[in-house]
Amino acid sequence: MLSARDNERVTRTGPGTPAGGVLRSHWQPVALVEELPDDRPAKPVRLLGEDLVLYRRADGGYGLVGRACSHRGVDLAFGRLEDGGIRCLYHGWLYDHEGTCLDQPAEPPTSRFRDKVRHTAYPVQAANGIVFAWLGGGDPPPFPDVDAFAAPEQHAFAFKGLWSCNWLQGLEGGIDPSHVSFLHRFLEDDERDTYGQQFREHVDGTDIPLSKLVGDHARPDIDVEVTDTGLRVYALRDLDGDRRHVRITNLLFPNAFVIPFGNHMAITQWHVPIDDHNHHWYMVLYDLVDETDREVLRAQRMDGVTMPDYRPVHGRHDDWGFDPAEQATATYTGMGMDINVHDQWAVESIGPIQDRTREHLGVSDRAVTACRRQLLQAIDDHEAGRTTSVRPAATTTRDEFGPVAVDVITPRHGWEQHWRDRVRTSRAESPWATVPGRATDGQDATPDGGRAAAPTAPTAPDPTDDRHLDDGATT
């Protein structure tokens, strides 16, 4: 549990708030590229409690400016995209993407009044189908060198959705490995095509769907390590014989996670506040080996949302589609086969902002506990003007590159080496994930294929390592 004060600190994200400061010190997704069509490449957006207008410039770049005109507050979302900026309809003031007021056509021709006006404007950059914004002030850092950005466009697919609850609830669901044994359990086989369908894919080297395997083994050992990009979360399930299921997911600090779909596909998913009661999730799904079938993936996802705001079809208004007959026979939830709906229900049903003074965390909540600890530490650091404890990705070591997301069956003994070998094998098959020069740890990439081929010492969770976290029930 958290104190009421800490719960406020981790959930409030508007300008000047503690968690808002930490989130603003990282690039944040603000829209899908597809939301700016050629016939009107501008739209209002709300991000971290700020009302803004996102638009695509004539030169192909983007602008993200305050929504209320600096003159008399009119809505710039209706502005004209012309003359190198966005022009207000009311009196024609023109702003560029850096917040400079270029024109005030109703003022005297000799007036320099426009030089006194500084309109809100933030740097913006697109990557793999998502437009990201930097709300942190000053010059933005480069994007972290992670797979979600390194994947070529043909190997990636981006989508988003709107969830009606605080951002941290969404994030905590994503890094919680124990809920998958329950929430996403199917009582009967689902014969649908499983391409891109998380938890329906077969576990590597078996004919068992992941949902069945984790459903049959509901008490994983969960271990958490601090990494340079956040947290690495191990869920270890011992199977019959000498076999162990090893599933590795990651927190990509502060508000994204990386989870595997088998060992060639993974998703990186951000949970970014619209305001404190609503947030968007944005994901980049990427395939290490094959090109993604974006048409299929998009059709699957479009089934679950309504346009134009990517609001889920199901939600509180219809009890998330709850069907007691289905719950009795087909799914654990009674809310259909789409695990996105299950996750949405779990985090929305809590309410707009969870009261974390009333919860009871166990050892199976270790990842959640560790995530909060990291966030509270970063808030303290940010407020004190210190560099956050999670080092920027420029110093990421080779082994945390990715970050690697793993889902394998290994021998019970030697599993620590086995999963690393599997990562090497997967990356060696990839046309892009092992490119020499991608290493970002300050060392030269190895000539035979960069990170994946680089020698890495086996580093099993080490109870003597003070970065190793094992006290999940204490926070």
Ligand code: FES
């Ligand atoms: S309110 Fe925008 S130009 Fe006057």
Ligand SMILES: [Fe+2]
């Ligand atoms: Fe889930």
